Amino acid sequence: MVPKSLRKLPVVQDSPAARTYGSLFVLLFASLLLEFLFVWGVDTVSMLVPDVFDPQVAGAVVYALLGMVALATAYGLIRARRPAGVTAERYVVVQVGGVATMLLLVASYLLHGVLDLPVFPGDVLTSLLTGGVAMGLLGFAYARAGEFEVRLGFPERESLPLAGVTVTLGATAGVAQFAASTAPGHPLLTDRIVGAFAPQLSAGMLAWRVVVPGVCIGVGMGLLYNGAVQERLRQRLDPVCATAAVPALVGVLGWAFVAVGLTNSAVAIVGGFATVVLLSLLWAAIGAWGVRPVARRLDVEATPVVGASIGVTVVAIPLAGLAAIHGPAPGVAAAGFALTIVAAVACVAYERSRTVWIPALAFVSFYVVGDNHLLLSLVQFLP
Numbered sequence: 001m002v003p004k005s006l007r008k009l010p011v012v013q014d015s016p017a018a019r020t021y022g023s024l025f026v027l028l029f030a031s032l033l034l035e036f037l038f039v040w041g042v043d044t045v046s047m048l049v050p051d052v053f054d055p056q057v058a059g060a061v062v063y064a065l066l067g068m069v070a071l072a073t074a075y076g077l078i079r080a081r082r083p084a085g086v087t088a089e090r091y092v093v094v095q096v097g098g099v100a101t102m103l104l105l106v107a108s109y110l111l112h113g114v115l116d117l118p119v120f121p122g123d124v125l126t127s128l129l130t131g132g133v134a135m136g137l138l139g140f141a142y143a144r145a146g147e148f149e150v151r152l153g154f155p156e157r158e159s160l161p162l163a164g165v166t167v168t169l170g171a172t173a174g175v176a177q178f179a180a181s182t183a184p185g186h187p188l189l190t191d192r193i194v195g196a197f198a199p200q201l202s203a204g205m206l207a208w209r210v211v212v213p214g215v216c217i218g219v220g221m222g223l224l225y226n227g228a229v230q231e232r233l234r235q236r237l238d239p240v241c242a243t244a245a246v247p248a249l250v251g252v253l254g255w256a257f258v259a260v261g262l263t264n265s266a267v268a269i270v271g272g273f274a275t276v277v278l279l280s281l282l283w284a285a286i287g288a289w290g291v292r293p294v295a296r297r298l299d300v301e302a303t304p305v306v307g308a309s310i311g312v313t314v315v316a317i318p319l320a321g322l323a324a325i326h327g328p329a330p331g332v333a334a335a336g337f338a339l340t341i342v343a344a345v346a347c348v349a350y351e352r353s354r355t356v357w358i359p360a361l362a363f364v365s366f367y368v369v370g371d372n373h374l375l376l377s378l379v380q381f382l383p
Helices: 016-052 055-081 090-112 122-145 157-181 191-200 203-236 239-253 256-260 266-298 304-325 330-353 357-369 372-379
Strands: none
Touching: 016 122, 016 203, 016 239, 016 256, 016 266, 055 090, 055 122, 122 203, 157 330, 157 357, 157 372, 203 239, 203 330, 203 357, 203 372, 239 266, 239 304, 239 330, 256 266, 266 304, 304 330, 330 357
């Protein structure tokens, strides 16, 4: 996945490490850039649609498209698990797809004015494009270019306890980062704000704005960071070093949109993304390099858990320094630290299960349970 012009450079031709990290730079930079473009594009369209089109018609079309994407994804997963050569005829797929599209359009139009749904589901559309394209699709493309497979096999029954622990740790990290970001005395937790905010969202709206986006982003992160990046580093380095590198990488990448959030310059945005990706790869290399020496120093075996712990530590030290130096930073630092821990949990889960689905559960539970909409709605019920 390294551009041809870069492949011709002697340092790239002679260095497997340069090819690996160069390809990861291209992958992660493209992912961040697509995320930014999708967020900007959906925000722009969401402001235009209600003014240009009839809201009920526009909403019906968007919801029908989302339904078709869900059906196409399910069909792709089922087809991938079927034996080679056992596929449905093309005309059957086209006919079924056409009928399903018409039914979804009619159902969406009739239900759009009845159910409590937004006119334009911007949050869902953004998360679907971000998780499905900027993360998932790019992860598959990277794996194909690198001639390895994203492990989509469903976990065995013996992995159920691992899945339970993974979900619990991810959810705990989500609640912890919310608690740290909105500490007692924070304006978000005052009675006036909570009382005004919570009743505005029904259970259905919370599910639509919290669960669906959380699942899309969580699965996308599992595909990208575990299925593509960790698997590539696992081949290039070893399993333990990969579990140290990926949490460090994810922890630094989490600052990408913080770095570009204060500028409207396209050049500054591109430069900010490139800088953050370079720093994330540097932190990943430091984490991978430090596994063996630290394990020997502590006189412990270099296991995936030890590797993931080192990856978290590599990120935690500068985050703690930032929180100590800069007053308003503790909330942001807590969010970055929590995401790093979740990435570490996901890496260990991937190494033990060898499938992307259990690591994805860590990210899904983190984003769903730790969502501000959900937790602020629950805060009003606390004594």
